[in-house]
Amino acid sequence: MSVIELDGLEVRLGGRTVLDGLTGQLRGKAIGLLGPNGAGKSTLIHTLLGFYTPSRGAARIFGLDTRQERARIRQRIGYMPENDSFIGNMSGVRFVRYMAELAGLPAGDALERAHEALFYVGLGEVRYRKINTYSLGMKQLIKLAQALAHGPQLLILDEPTNGLDPVARQRMIHTLQEIRKQGEIRLLISSHLLRDIDDTCDEVLILKQGRIAALSNIEDERRSHRNFIELEALGSIDLFCDALRALGCECASFPGGRVKLIMPDAIKPHDLYRVAHENRVEIRRINSRHDSLEDIFLRAMEAVPERRELVGI
Amino acid sequence: MSVYKHEYRAYAGRLTSPLARIGVLTRYAYAEGWASRITTALFVAAFLPIVVYLVGIYLANNPLVRTIILRGKDSFISIDASFFMRVLSSQCWLAVVLTAWVAPRLVSFDISDNALPILLSHPISRFGYVAGKFTALFSFLSLITWVPCIGLFVYQAYSSPVPWADSHLRIGAGLLAGSLLWIVVLSLLGLALSSWVKWRVVATGVIFAAIFVPAGIGGIVSAILHTRWGFLLNVPVIMTQLWQRMLGAPQIMAGELTLPTGAIAAVLLLLCALSMAILNARIRAREVVGG
Numbered sequence A: 001m002s003v004i005e006l007d008g009l010e011v012r013l014g015g016r017t018v019l020d021g022l023t024g025q026l027r028g029k030a031i032g033l034l035g036p037n038g039a040g041k042s043t044l045i046h047t048l049l050g051f052y053t054p055s056r057g058a059a060r061i062f063g064l065d066t067r068q069e070r071a072r073i074r075q076r077i078g079y080m081p082e083n084d085s086f087i088g089n090m091s092g093v094r095f096v097r098y099m100a101e102l103a104g105l106p107a108g109d110a111l112e113r114a115h116e117a118l119f120y121v122g123l124g125e126v127r128y129r130k131i132n133t134y135s136l137g138m139k140q141l142i143k144l145a146q147a148l149a150h151g152p153q154l155l156i157l158d159e160p161t162n163g164l165d166p167v168a169r170q171r172m173i174h175t176l177q178e179i180r181k182q183g184e185i186r187l188l189i190s191s192h193l194l195r196d197i198d199d200t201c202d203e204v205l206i207l208k209q210g211r212i213a214a215l216s217n218i219e220d221e222r223r224s225h226r227n228f229i230e231l232e233a234l235g236s237i238d239l240f241c242d243a244l245r246a247l248g249c250e251c252a253s254f255p256g257g258r259v260k261l262i263m264p265d266a267i268k269p270h271d272l273y274r275v276a277h278e279n280r281v282e283i284r285r286i287n288s289r290h291d292s293l294e295d296i297f298l299r300a301m302e303a304v305p306e307r308r309e310l311v312g313i
Numbered sequence B: 001m002s003v004y005k006h007e008y009r010a011y012a013g014r015l016t017s018p019l020a021r022i023g024v025l026t027r028y029a030y031a032e033g034w035a036s037r038i039t040t041a042l043f044v045a046a047f048l049p050i051v052v053y054l055v056g057i058y059l060a061n062n063p064l065v066r067t068i069i070l071r072g073k074d075s076f077i078s079i080d081a082s083f084f085m086r087v088l089s090s091q092c093w094l095a096v097v098l099t100a101w102v103a104p105r106l107v108s109f110d111i112s113d114n115a116l117p118i119l120l121s122h123p124i125s126r127f128g129y130v131a132g133k134f135t136a137l138f139s140f141l142s143l144i145t146w147v148p149c150i151g152l153f154v155y156q157a158y159s160s161p162v163p164w165a166d167s168h169l170r171i172g173a174g175l176l177a178g179s180l181l182w183i184v185v186l187s188l189l190g191l192a193l194s195s196w197v198k199w200r201v202v203a204t205g206v207i208f209a210a211i212f213v214p215a216g217i218g219g220i221v222s223a224i225l226h227t228r229w230g231f232l233l234n235v236p237v238i239m240t241q242l243w244q245r246m247l248g249a250p251q252i253m254a255g256e257l258t259l260p261t262g263a264i265a266a267v268l269l270l271l272c273a274l275s276m277a278i279l280n281a282r283i284r285a286r287e288v289v290g291g
Helices: A041-048 A070-076 A092-102 A107-121 A136-148 A166-182 A194-200 A218-224 A237-247 A269-278 A293-302 B018-034 B037-061 B063-068 B081-112 B126-144 B146-159 B166-196 B200-225 B229-233 B235-247 B261-286
Strands: A004-013 A016-026 A030-034 A056-061 A077-080 A154-158 A186-190 A203-208 A211-217 A228-234 A250-254 A258-262 A282-289
Touching (some): A016 A041, A016 A203, A016 A211, A030 A194, A041 A056, A041 A154, A041 A186, A077 A136, A092 A136, A092 B018, A136 A154, A136 A166, A166 A186, A186 A194, A194 A293, A218 A293, A228 A269, A237 A258, A269 A282, B018 B037, B018 B081, B018 B126, B037 B146, B081 B146, B081 B166, B081 B200, B126 B146, B126 B166, B146 B166, B166 B261, B200 B229, B200 B235, B229 B235, B235 B261
Parallel strands (some): A030 A203, A077 A154, A154 A186
Antiparallel strands (some): A004 A016, A004 A056, A203 A211, A228 A258, A228 A282, A250 A258
């Protein structure tokens, strides 16, 4: 079963169409939600949480319709909002316990799990301090702890590394990677930072102007471009390229002796050196390059998506 | 195993009912209200008149006191509808003070810290959220209004040397209905205005202003236009008239200034509807708004 299913989802706010006919199935363990400002990322999250009602189409989480089964969906979701959102004059453990009780846990279980969640995210030592004394990084972590405490099946994180210093960011990313690795919780992570999504997610949904610009599996994308080579050489470049094409490579030459090529799986790097030697070409520099999420994102941003159409990448 | 050694694990235990989750909001709101010493001080102050009234009822009904102090004369105080009208009035106006202090504590923390997006992302609706806070405030106000009022009524019925309760049941019913009506209006108004204003101190002032400023405007309207309808804006006046009718106490205001019960009920209904509309609009606006 897909984690999130979008079926022609349209959301209108204030007479403006914010989400326009989103269709797709998200199945990844960790799904990245990318897009420029105003693309509709937060609106999509709020719609999944049931805060906004679709004007057309539907969104389903674990097969449950967001319009009709809001309470059951929220039972299965943990949500970490982008901005500061907590009760500052409560201690960390009391706040997380409160949220767990609201999610339906009995008071005793909620208290036990609040302690566990706080230790899990690394706030165990400061759990009795009032939240308004926490640093920015701690405030992000307490939001994560409350989202985890009731044992959700899907964790929705809106800009989880927002405002964090490099150390705190690394810690947050590590925690998310660990959650993904354990596999009990699916993740939906919205972020402006491609690197965060790259580090944590295996599937990405890219929104642009309220439409889906790309929906792809990051690992598959990387695998499909794993033999992409850039090199610089001296000598008869044209002959060298012809020889590579004869081997089955896709090859393009550029001024300054630069060559870009995609090798079939059967061709190994030492074959390049052999062909170069045969054609009296001297390879000065060689780079094996994987397709980065940035490439995927930039291609999606260049394409103009039609309504209800996925852009192939 | 110690909690800090636990890995993350899914929750597989039982879940509470949706109604119990409203109770969670009530419980935490109640704790928040009592967290302040000023709340305790206000409660103590609200019970001082009750002690005075209790002593009054005791003295009025005690034959020994009548023999020694009053020397066989009639009681210096008569325990009737007018007496209980004073009890009801004093407690209900103290309830305004308590509302102005407690209601902002129940809502403003959630709003000033932007907690609503997290609170409402849990399986609890906006209605459930308001119901939880309302129940907390309602129970706060109950403790100083109808509960002690009915207690005094029962004590009077118990200590009266002649059968008293049967012939004065209307007073008991009036105390209960008048108190409940007032604290429902106050709770809704207090929560609505607290959700409207981000800062607690300002919210406290706005609650007082919402009751007494329209009263002044109503007085001006009545004086200029020579009409009694301006008093419909005067909540103290309309509530006093309503309580007097409920308890069967003598009307204080002259006949021309008396307002129809239907008009008073319409004003109170309008006030409740307006409060609920404000609550719905403010909470809906804040459930998805950041910072």
